[in-house]
Ligand SMILES: Nc1nc2c(ncn2[C@@H]2O[C@H](COP(=O)(O)OP(=O)(O)OP(=O)(O)O)[C@@H](O)[C@H]2O)c(=O)[nH]1
């Protein structure tokens with residue numbers, strides 16, 4: 001039996017959470033076309049024959065220095081010393097290398113025992129020349145044991161990658177039961193799902209300025225009833241979030257409810273409230 005932690009590091013939007021979901025085969029990590037969708041280091045687990053892959057998703061790394069970016073970057077880097085393997089995930093179509101340079105620098109400065117691999121993601125949307133160029137740009141570094149061109153979205157190359165990296169995982173007993181895929185508390189998971197739907201249905205600054213809380217959960221035999229509040233700080237945001245005759249809020253609630261229901265395999269009653277609060281209260 002092999003078992004170990006694989007840490008995913010990369011710039012925001014490079015596709016780390018999509019890759020975790022693709023491997024686990026379930027939506028356990030929040031994915032968004034917007035930046036900063038993952039905000040904490042989240043574990044998920046996948047068993048394939050005699051191998052237990054414990055995947056650790058992280059927030060995107062930022063080269064820019066703002067308060068929030070620093071916080072996210074520090075969170076992501078905080079798990080480096082626990083990792084057996086590290087996958088550095090790069091968007092093959094992106095020409096920006098400042099984040100990956102920051103990761104490379106950190107990995108050479110911070111002591112760790114992990115083997116490091118380069119994952120060139122999103123190969124479904126770039127041509128071969130672009131991929132080769134990227135390999136040329138990043139591939140000759142001593143740091144990476146191997147380079148995997150993959151598409152986290154379509155799954156291309158993912159199985160081969162897992163097959164290859166398993167030999168670098170330590171021989172160890174299984175740590176988690178086969179049933180366990182979710183490593184966060186249920187209320188955090190419910191909050192994350194709704195937050196993702198708010199991201200999808202709003203634009204510009206709103207997603208970053210509002211927050212979601214799960215206030216009450218009650219379980220019965222047939223259903224789980226969840227009460228949540230979306231906290232906004234401006235009247236105009238509340239107006240946009242709720243939408244014409246509540247239409248936007250309705251879609252947010254419905255998509256969130258359906259996803260939670262699919263995951264929990266149970267009927268979900270979801271009550272969503274929108275509350276105008278001052279920024280430091282929510
Ligand atoms: N075409 C294509 N799109 C992808 C692929 N992987 C991820 N995406 C898209 O890229 C966007 C960002 O994906 P995420 O998985 O949220 O990226 P992330 O690295 O987790 O981002 P943060 O959590 O903000 O750090 C989403 O719109 C995904 O659908 C891929 O292989 N191909």
Ligand SMILES: [Mg+2]
Nearest residue numbers: 016017037038
């Ligand atoms: Mg993410």
